[in-house]
Amino acid sequence: MNWIAINSEEEVAKISQSAEYAIIYKHSPRCMTSLMAYRQLKMDVNAASNVETPIYIVDVISNRRESLAIADAFRVQHQSPQILVVKDGKCLYDASHEDVSLHDTMKHLN
Numbered sequence: 001m002n003w004i005a006i007n008s009e010e011e012v013a014k015i016s017q018s019a020e021y022a023i024i025y026k027h028s029p030r031c032m033t034s035l036m037a038y039r040q041l042k043m044d045v046n047a048a049s050n051v052e053t054p055i056y057i058v059d060v061i062s063n064r065r066e067s068l069a070i071a072d073a074f075r076v077q078h079q080s081p082q083i084l085v086v087k088d089g090k091c092l093y094d095a096s097h098e099d100v101s102l103h104d105t106m107k108h109l110n
Contacts, residue, residue, distance in 0.1 A: 003045075006058040012069040015056065016089045021109050023055045025100075026067055026082040034081040037100040041083070044102035051102075053109055085109060 006012060006024070015022050025041060028034040045051055060067040060080045071078040074091035083100045085093040085108040093108035095101065 003055055003057045006056050006066050006070075007063060009066055009069045011056075012066055012073055015086065016073040019088055021053045021085060021087045023053055023105060024070060024084045024086060025055065025057045026060050026070065026078075026080050026084075027057055028060045028080040030061060031080060033097055037081040037097070041100060041102055048102065048106075051106070 003025075006015075015024070025038070027038050045055065058066050058070065060078075067080075068078060070076075070084070073089070074084060074086055074094075076082070076084065076091050076094045079096040081100050082094065082096040083105055084091050085105055093105060095104060
């Protein structure tokens with residue numbers, strides 16, 4: 001599974017307008033909790049054979065505007081680490097910090 005980096009507000013708008021499910025992971029390379037969550041999430045994604053939903057990642061430090069655009073577009077509080085399941089411009093699931101889990105995230109698809 002390839003992670004898709006979000007590098008522009010236009011990409012956020014495109015995801016928001018999509019009728020398909022998407023997973024967005026917001027990550028801070030300066031935060032130990034975020035690093036641990038990212039490491040676990042990467043291992044879980046690599047081990048899972050059934051993840052067909054695109055997984056987007058945004059670095060909340062380097063791409064602050066995009067991170068805030070995600071919070072605004074999907075009406076969630078900006079946090080990091082944070083994982084969202086989105087579809088049709090709505091956030092269907094939002095978890096942050098120690099609650100970031102691929103297993104729990106996958107329950108909100110379909």
